[in-house]
Amino acid sequence: MATILTADDTATMRQMISFTLSSAGHQVMQASDGTEALALARTRKFDLVIADINMPNMDGISLVKSLRELPDYKFTPILMLTTESQAEKRQEGRSAGATGWIVKPFNPEQLLTIVKKVLG
């Protein structure tokens, strides 16, 4: 099973993501903003990153850009999990290097399906 990093400033969201993924046997680590997520990503290699867009200190888009600069995360799948759903924002995420886009609230089953798909 995979090691997954999740970044969201809302504790409840982190809990729900962690709970859903743990139930499928994944190991999940949590970060409360982009800076913390980036620091965690440097300490070890995660198989997948799930990040919110609107976070204090460092937002999700900047996090994706910073992660893509790290050699370890060039091809690691990164999913955006956010309340944003307009096409411009999606385009922004796509050009930053995000692998996929999930609009909150997520359906646990759907999240597991998409995680399975991107992990290959």
Add this chain to the structure above:
Amino acid sequence: MNPLSQLRRVVRESTALTKWWIWAILGAVGAWTWNLFYVPVEVAIGTGILTLVSAVLIGLVGYRLMDRSKIANVDTAPAPDVTLHDELESLLAKAAETPDPMPQVDELLHSMATEQQKRNLEGLLRRWVDVAQRYGDATLSLRKQIHAVTDQVDQAATTIANSFQAVIQKATIQARQAMELLEGTQGGATDGTPQSLKDFIRVSDERLTRMADEVVRVADLSIKMVEELDAVQKRTQAIDGFLVDVEKLADQTNLLALNADIEAARAGDQGRGFSVVAQEVRRLSKRSHEFSDRIRHHLHEVRESLNKTYGDMRNLSAADARHALKIKDEVIQLTRSLDGKNREVAQTVSSINSISREISQDVQNVVMSLQFHDITSQQLNGMLEPLDELRRTLFHLMQETLKLDRSLLEGLPGDDKWLARTRDGHRLDSEVSAVTSEAASAPVAAVAAAKQDATGTGPAVELF
């Protein structure tokens, strides 16, 4: 429009700006009227002319001081009869050309009008400051309340999420334990010990059946033994018959010996030796009899023992058979009841399975619902941005106002707090920025979330 109505309108317009000259005219006319009661007619006519002249003069001055453009604006429809208006116009034009007949009065009146305007402006400023202060305070308390609400919702949601996770973990453990208990491990028994109820039923059924069979076999065996004993008994009876024959032989031998002894006595000395042999034979016969008696005695004892054993055996075998049948019945019943229990267990297992499926559906719903906390708090936080904008605008407008003339705001009632705060500009700015930075990213999200409803939205899940 007749001159009277025009005059009336001029008076009406005039009262809105300056009232002093109307009051002067009215005062003069009033004084003259009051005079009528006390002075002779000639004097009254004289003072009447004087009063009229002074009233006209006062009226002309007052009219000149009025905002002429305002009157022109109001007077949109051209008056058919404009004699008085023309007259006033010409008088005003003359007054403008010629040096002011009363420069001190004009100056005084002008300064009075300015004073009035200043007072009006002061009133407006007072109202504006009051409004700004109240709305500034209202936005601040609204912001605090929104924060309190989001904090409380945060705490509640976190508690709910924690409890929910704990409940799910416990439920999962409980279900697993119940399943283990009911279903048994999948590996099954390798050392012959039963590990599930099904196994237990099977093993105990096997063993109990084997035991019952064993008991039946033992019962069969004891019946056979009884038969054997029967045969042995019959054989001892035969031996008894043989002993009678032996005794008969001994009796005959004794009789023969007696006869031989008699014949030996008759033969005299020649027969003496024969008599010794006859006595020996008799003695042998006697011992033979004794043997026979002892054998019979032993045989009797054997037979008695056999009889007893025979009886015991019969009882035993009958009890064994009954016991075996009873055990077999009990085993069948036990197996049957265990089977029933097992069916109940199977039903429970399937019901646990369906409950687990329901729980997992509920879990999905809860996971989705709990995420709404994130969305609603973002939306709430989004309300802060317009509020802060309002506060900032109010603050800057207040500062602009104060730049005009601080003295205007001094001593206004009810504005001490706001005035003190506006003077301490840095403090207010930091207050605003402090509350804004708390929700630095939230407003953007909320605005986006608000937009989300209006603009076209994409799919909930998308892979690039």
